[in-house]
Amino acid sequence: MRWSEGVRDAGVLWKLLRGMPGGGSHASRLDRFYAGQAEHYDAFRERLLGGRRELIASLDIRPGSHIVEIGAGTGANVAFFDAARQRDCSFTLVDLCTPLIEQARRRFADRANLSVLQADATRLQMDRPADVVLLSYALTMMPTWDAVMRRAAGLLAAGGQLAVVDFYLLGSDPPPACRARHGALQRTFWRHWFRHDGVELDQRRLQRLLDLCPQHELSEHRHRLPWMAGLSVPYFRFVGRRAA
Numbered sequence: 001m002r003w004s005e006g007v008r009d010a011g012v013l014w015k016l017l018r019g020m021p022g023g024g025s026h027a028s029r030l031d032r033f034y035a036g037q038a039e040h041y042d043a044f045r046e047r048l049l050g051g052r053r054e055l056i057a058s059l060d061i062r063p064g065s066h067i068v069e070i071g072a073g074t075g076a077n078v079a080f081f082d083a084a085r086q087r088d089c090s091f092t093l094v095d096l097c098t099p100l101i102e103q104a105r106r107r108f109a110d111r112a113n114l115s116v117l118q119a120d121a122t123r124l125q126m127d128r129p130a131d132v133v134l135l136s137y138a139l140t141m142m143p144t145w146d147a148v149m150r151r152a153a154g155l156l157a158a159g160g161q162l163a164v165v166d167f168y169l170l171g172s173d174p175p176p177a178c179r180a181r182h183g184a185l186q187r188t189f190w191r192h193w194f195r196h197d198g199v200e201l202d203q204r205r206l207q208r209l210l211d212l213c214p215q216h217e218l219s220e221h222r223h224r225l226p227w228m229a230g231l232s233v234p235y236f237r238f239v240g241r242r243a244a
């Protein structure tokens with residue numbers, strides 16, 4: 001790692017160590033948390049948030065599809081779609097947080113097939129159904145995750161895909177579809193570690209996805225975190241399909 005990368009990481013790490021601010025609305029907490037790290041967000045999250053490229057590569061996307069990312073942040077995930085899909089699909093990126101959405105607006109100012117929408121995902125309205133709805137490390141940061149999930153599924157066109165990648169922790173009674181096992185010690189450690197930054201790890205979100213989309217593919221993984229002495233955190237990739 002170069003000196004300049006270390007200095008840049010130090011700023012983001014400092015924000016993470018201070019944690020999610022308290023008080024105010026969910027939107028204002030997000031704004032205060034991401035202010036000051038939005039500029040370096042992508043480089044740091046590239047190493048923190050695993051499996052995004054693989055999830056997107058696994059999707060079955062036809063030319064001309066409408067792709068909606070909810071909780072899109074700076075829009076970094078668009079780069080994981082291949083060049084043809086970036087050209088011939090239309091994208092709608094939705095996020096609530098002002099510093100991150102400003103980065104996305106700057107990044108895609110010249111893209112006619114991409115719109116950036118600042119909105120609370122809980123109340124999201126779309127005038128066109130989506131062929132893909134992507135939620136990448138977003139549900140664990142959303143207190144209203146259940147409503148967001150139902151809204152996301154409701155946006156899908158017939159045959160559309162709900163694609164989710166996120167951290168999770170399985171309790172002592174995991175869903176039968178899950179193979180991984182997470183002991184009490186790691187559950188306690190990771191739950192507290194992430195909660196400090198406003199990220200809730202549990203099995204309820206995955207359980208709800210499995211119930212919501214009986215037709216799905218699920219894979220479970222671990223990702224090594226930067227600056228964490230080789231420790232790895234569990235995450236899953238999920239693709240559910242709305243019946244055609």
Ligand SMILES: C[S@@+](CC[C@H](N)C(=O)[O-])C[C@H]1O[C@@H](n2cnc3c(N)ncnc32)[C@H](O)[C@@H]1O
Pocket residue numbers: 030045049052070071072073074076077094095096097100119120121122135136137138141142143
């Ligand atoms: C960990 S970031 C992930 C960003 C991006 N999806 C990625 O993979 O890099 C979680 C995002 O969810 C957004 N978010 C949290 N609650 C939201 C809500 N209620 N409505 C819309 N976006 C929300 C945050 O602002 C943040 O950008």
